[in-house]
Amino acid sequence: MSEKIHRLIGKAIELLQGGSPIEAEKTLQKILSIDTNNLPALEILGVIKGSKGEHAESAKYLSKAVKINPSNPSLHYNLAKALSECGRDAEAIPHHEHTLRMVSNNPDAWLNYGKSLAALRNHHAALDAFNRALLIQPNYFEALLNQGATLKELQKLEQSLIAIDRALSLRPDFAQAWLNRGVILKALNQIDAALTSYDKAISLQPELAEAWSNKATALKDLKRYPEAISHYARALDLNPDLPYLRGEILHLRMKIGDWTNFEENLQNISHEIAAGKKVIMPFAALALFNSEEMNSKVAQIALDSLIKTQEQNLAPITKYQNNKIKLAYFSADFRSHPTAYLMSQLFKLHNRDQFEIYAFSLLNGGENDPMRKQLIPYFDHFIDIENMSDQEVVALSRENKIDIAVDLCGYTENARSEIFALRAAPIQISYIGFLGTMGATYMDYLIADEVIIPSELRGFYAEKIMYLPSYQANDSKRAPG
Numbered sequence: 001m002s003e004k005i006h007r008l009i010g011k012a013i014e015l016l017q018g019g020s021p022i023e024a025e026k027t028l029q030k031i032l033s034i035d036t037n038n039l040p041a042l043e044i045l046g047v048i049k050g051s052k053g054e055h056a057e058s059a060k061y062l063s064k065a066v067k068i069n070p071s072n073p074s075l076h077y078n079l080a081k082a083l084s085e086c087g088r089d090a091e092a093i094p095h096h097e098h099t100l101r102m103v104s105n106n107p108d109a110w111l112n113y114g115k116s117l118a119a120l121r122n123h124h125a126a127l128d129a130f131n132r133a134l135l136i137q138p139n140y141f142e143a144l145l146n147q148g149a150t151l152k153e154l155q156k157l158e159q160s161l162i163a164i165d166r167a168l169s170l171r172p173d174f175a176q177a178w179l180n181r182g183v184i185l186k187a188l189n190q191i192d193a194a195l196t197s198y199d200k201a202i203s204l205q206p207e208l209a210e211a212w213s214n215k216a217t218a219l220k221d222l223k224r225y226p227e228a229i230s231h232y233a234r235a236l237d238l239n240p241d242l243p244y245l246r247g248e249i250l251h252l253r254m255k256i257g258d259w260t261n262f263e264e265n266l267q268n269i270s271h272e273i274a275a276g277k278k279v280i281m282p283f284a285a286l287a288l289f290n291s292e293e294m295n296s297k298v299a300q301i302a303l304d305s306l307i308k309t310q311e312q313n314l315a316p317i318t319k320y321q322n323n324k325i326k327l328a329y330f331s332a333d334f335r336s337h338p339t340a341y342l343m344s345q346l347f348k349l350h351n352r353d354q355f356e357i358y359a360f361s362l363l364n365g366g367e368n369d370p371m372r373k374q375l376i377p378y379f380d381h382f383i384d385i386e387n388m389s390d391q392e393v394v395a396l397s398r399e400n401k402i403d404i405a406v407d408l409c410g411y412t413e414n415a416r417s418e419i420f421a422l423r424a425a426p427i428q429i430s431y432i433g434f435l436g437t438m439g440a441t442y443m444d445y446l447i448a449d450e451v452i453i454p455s456e457l458r459g460f461y462a463e464k465i466m467y468l469p470s471y472q473a474n475d476s477k478r479a480p481g
Helices: 003-017 021-034 039-051 055-068 073-085 089-102 107-119 123-136 141-153 157-170 175-187 191-204 209-221 225-238 245-255 262-274 282-286 292-307 338-349 370-378 390-399 455-460
Strands: 325-331 355-361 381-384 404-407 427-430 445-448 464-467
Touching (some): 039 073, 175 191, 225 245, 262 292, 325 338
Parallel strands (some): 325 355, 445 464
């Protein structure tokens, strides 16, 4: 290194330490104009760019520095962080791992590694990383927060709540943690407790739009529709980019018979759908649009947001050679619910010489639910999967060599479409819960009839249509009302 460059590096460091990062950056750029491979200049400039939020630029300089000195853990650490910050988590992973091979006792490195794994939906590995960070530093607030969020993704809700409560014991004034706590409690169906947590988040950070939105959803579950509408509206004011809120508001106004500015609102939503925006969920759209083209577009938008980050696809699946056809129904409604009332006799009447029948229950519905008790004996295997992750459910389905998986939810409440995106069975069918298209090539068939889907409208469905004389199963033993 020449004396001139040596002096310029010293000057850049002095400027940086003296609070003049812009001047330091100019000096470093001058060094690189003389020596494009100057390692200290590349490293310092990468760190400066990262501190300014210019993560892509930071990654550019640090990538070059790593190629020059691949054995420096600090370079790999900073590069991995920069790549993650600009959404390039898959590229970040090897640099996280390189860092940890050299400095395995660094909790920040384990935390950052876990964040990248979680962004790639590799939740089991992410949880291991957060656990490693907490072994090194048990009261590491951010690791506890991420541990809790990851346990929630893995459907380990009780453990998730413990982690979030530990985080809140360290920082009880952190609004996002109270929001996360509310989400977990709602998933545990503790709606009143969830509302209390959302209120705490709002009191600490009134501009936190997600807290208003999540509270609105909890109020909707309690059928407190006017309050839900006002909370969704407040969330929308705070963050107009939050998905699906306009559609939720219009759908709830329909439920209470509030038709104020209905046509104008419907037209605005139509324009946003045409622009590809996440403005309304497919189930709500079915009540608004008498257009298969529009409903197909809404489903495709929802699908894109659903599986865009579904990176951890399992191995390709092939057809099994079972003695009987293994047929599995996936539903949140094996309980006192219209779906169960309609289908109970169908479950019972399957030909057991040809079929082995499974129920994969997304919600346990309560052990004392009378319909659940009635249904369980109708299946050869009744499996509660509420507390299993999507990947665990898919692995279980494959272990049992399920030939045909039937989704009874579609885009309805408590659905878990990610299970089918990961391919639970060689043949996957949508039935009865949602009669629009899923917009998804991973759903092979949709069971319907020619009233629900006239033949001229089949082009708006991603699925092949299996026609019955009437699509709707019904229990012939149930007395009419």
